[in-house]
Amino acid sequence: DAGVIQSPRHEVTEMGQEVTLRCKPISGHDYLFWYRQTMMRGLELLIYFNNNVPIDDSGMPEDRFSAKMPNASFSTLKIQPSEPRDSAVYFCASSTGAGRNTEAFFGQGTRLTVV
Amino acid sequence: AQSVTQLGSHVSVSEGALVLLRCNYSSSVPPYLFWYVQYPNQGLQLLLKYTTGATLVKGINGFEAEFKKSETSFHLTKPSAHMSDAAEYFCAVSERYGNKLVFGAGTILRVKS
Numbered sequence: 001d002a003g004v005i006q007s008p009r010h011e012v013t014e015m016g017q018e019v020t021l022r023c024k025p026i027s028g029h030d031y032l033f034w035y036r037q038t039m040m041r042g043l044e045l046l047i048y049f050n051n052n053v054p055i056d057d058s059g060m061p062e063d064r065f066s067a068k069m070p071n072a073s074f075s076t077l078k079i080q081p082s083e084p085r086d087s088a089v090y091f092c093a094s095s096t097g098a099g100r101n102t103e104a105f106f107g108q109g110t111r112l113t114v115v
Numbered sequence: 116a117q118s119v120t121q122l123g124s125h126v127s128v129s130e131g132a133l134v135l136l137r138c139n140y141s142s143s144v145p146p147y148l149f150w151y152v153q154y155p156n157q158g159l160q161l162l163l164k165y166t167t168g169a170t171l172v173k174g175i176n177g178f179e180a181e182f183k184k185s186e187t188s189f190h191l192t193k194p195s196a197h198m199s200d201a202a203e204y205f206c207a208v209s210e211r212y213g214n215k216l217v218f219g220a221g222t223i224l225r226v227k228s
Contacts, residue, residue, distance in 0.1 A: 033215075033216075042218060042219075042220045042221060043205065043218040043221075045215060045217075048215060091158060091159070093158075093159075103149065103161045103164060104161075105161075106158035106159040106160070107158050108156075108157055108158045109157075109158055
């Protein structure tokens with residue numbers, strides 16, 4: 001398996017523009033997570049899905065952020081409009097099973113820079 | 116709510132020396148605990164995990180960790196550091212429902228030659 005695939009790896013955009021980050025989870029995994037990593041706040045869970053349904057979006061910072069999972073093999077995280085403080089590395093992760101002891105597999109991340 | 120505290124944002128050891136990275140957790144229920152490693156410009160990779168059973172857990176690359184309930188700790192150790200161990204290490208605890216992971220702030224390990 002190719003693992004969790006994120007695209008793009010790097011994104012530079014101007015303030016006010018819309019940004020869409022993409023994620024393909026590992027086939028067969030029914031949980032998908034979006035994390036954000038910054039120097040100031042570390043790794044924060046933004047939202048996670050189970051069987052394509054959003055379960056907890058309490059970590060989404062503002063209404064400018066939205067996430068969708070139209071099917072089991074694809075998810076997007078959208079920021080509209082983007083702001084410089086959104087600059088961070090965004091990770092997607094997936095896991096399988098309902099148990100608490102299953103590990104999450106992470107993608108390589110998208111480094112977002114908003115100028 | 117669960118939380119994780121990693122003591123020391125930076126740890127420096129000499130090659131061949133013992134590695135000790137500290138992690139303390141807070142949880143109102145029996146925790147499941149994880150250590151992840153992140154190499155530069157990479158995603159996170161699982162080193163080891165504690166779920167139930169044996170409290171001493173062995174992971175990849177010679178790392179191990181011991182769950183100590185009385186101390187609410189899950190410290191990561193390796194007897195002999197290698198240059199390739201230089202990376203950032205994250206301790207995490209899973210919450211009660213679902214697979215949500217709460218991460219510590221991370222510890223950057225530097226290995227000196």
